[in-house]
Amino acid sequence: MVEKLKVGIIGTGGIAMGAHIPAYLKCSDTVEIVAVCDVNLAQAKKCADQFSIPYAFESYENMFDEVELDAVSICTPNKFHCDATLKALEAGCHVLCEKPPAMSYEEALRMAVAAQRAGKILTFGFHYRYTPEVEALKRFVDANELGDIYTVKVTAMRRRGIPGWGVFTNKELQGGGPLIDIGVHMLDTALYLMGYPEGETVLASTYQKLGNKPGVGLNGPWDWENFSIEDLAVGMIKFKNGASLLLETAFAANIEEDDVMQVTLLGDQGGAKVFPLKIYQEKHDTLVDLTPVYLQGKKPRDKEIEAFVNGCLGGVHPSSNPEQGAILQQLVQAIYQSAGENKAITLSGVEV
Missing domain, CATH: 3.40.50.720 (NAD(P)-binding Rossmann-like Domain)
Known part of the structure; x- marks a missing residue:
């Protein structure tokens, strides 16, 4: 036994x-x-x-x-x-x-x-990382079906999705808002599919426009009077390998959809959107869209x-390891630092 x-x-x-x-x-x-x-x-x-x-x-x-x-x-x-x-x-x-x-x-x-x-x-x-879409796309990426992935867009946006429970709006306990909560999920997904490159330069802005006043909450009412986080963050990351990444993440923004979690990748041999998974390529002098017809699996958690x-x-x-955790945390910190200091941040190498 x-x-x-x-x-x-x-x-x-x-x-x-x-x-x-x-x-x-x-x-x-x-x-x-x-x-x-x-x-x-x-x-x-x-x-x-x-x-x-x-x-x-x-x-x-x-x-x-x-x-x-x-x-x-x-x-x-x-x-x-x-x-x-x-x-x-x-x-x-x-x-x-x-x-x-x-x-x-x-x-x-x-x-x-x-x-x-x-x-x-x-x-x-x-x-x-354990969703069937990401697992499938990772196999395509590892087989070089997308080629050199040179630019990526990361989206983690909610229309009015400020958590009305827990400590999610408490900067002292959480360190930030949507970027460090839902944004890191899509950022990690993108970095994982890209091979976890190290960042070189970060330029970002954060905003507090909706969370610090009362309003409609799709996740229940929140404590708007003690709202100490950003409700939206946007940024651009340039990596040491020459690739770039655009990021937008929000708990509350005036968008059409209630909730958008998406990663879009562009490579020189193909591109992809992850949720739901669709791959875009040129094969045999023909532009093709590749859509999986059977993706099932256990719950990601x-x-x-x-x-x-x-x-x-x-x-x-x-698959997730301490060095990747350090790379991601460096990028998150640089996004907040860039927003706070209103300037681009140059990153040092990550050595564990």
């Missing part, structure tokens, strides 16, 4: 109870959720009771001291990602940390170095957890 992977959960909010824990339970042949922790002990106990998890703690320090764990999921607000990751790695655990990796590039580097020294897996919750578990048990490591 194979010994089960002993897993702990740090943070027992919606992402933990709605995604991570159910996904681990689907891996019950190889996984045992041993403990949960939350600064709200009552919430931790409620979660433990609901999912029949043996132990509930108020702090991850106590959890690491009192139970033996092999791996953890970190599902806290962004502010606590770095410290929780460092403590988990120090305790000898593999780590799946929800996106974004951290609050700053410096924190992401510390996390990457700690994972390298500990010899443990550190991966991040970029579950869009389930596949993300499966990949993490498999890596922890000695299989192939998850």
Whole structure:
């Protein structure tokens, strides 16, 4: 009988109870959720009771001291990602940390170095990589069907989608707004398909035009009087390999659609839109559109957890790694810095 992977959960909010824990339970042949922790002990106990998890703690320090764990999921607000990751790695655990990796590039580097020294897996919750569209397109990209991908557009826009729950509008706890929440999903998807090039120059602007006043909320009412994040960010990234990327992301904008999550790639052998997947090429002196007719699979978050578990048990490591986390966090930080200083930001190389 194979010994089960002993897993702990740090943070027992919606992402933990709605995604991570159910996904681990689907891996019950190889996984045992041993403990949960939350600064709200009552919430931790409620979660433990609901999912029949043996132990509930108020702090991850106590959890690491009192139970033996092999791996953890970190599902806290962004502010606590770095410290929780460092403590988990120090305790000898593999780590799946929800996106974004951290609050700053410096924190992401510390996390990457700690994972390298500990010899443990550190991966991040970029579950869009596990959508059937991205998995299929990645196979085409790896087969050079798009050729040299030289420019990309990233869109993560909502018409009136400011979260009316949690701490999503609290800059101190989150580090930012739509860019660091939904924008990083599409940015990571684009970078993943591009081969994760390093950035060279970033020019960006952020705006707070709609979130700081009352209005219609498709995700419920929000605390507009304490709205401390951007409601829209736009930017351009030039990469060291010569490629470029345009980004637009918003929790609230005057657009037609309620929600748009899209990545568009242009290469010298073909182009693609990812959601839904369509590939555009020229073959045999003919312009062709290629549309998959059968794309199915498990839920992306389930596949993300499966990949993490498999890596922890000695299989192939998850695709998202600490160096990529550092590259992405550097770009996010540069976008905010460029917007704040109203100038282009030149980036240094990422060395882990």
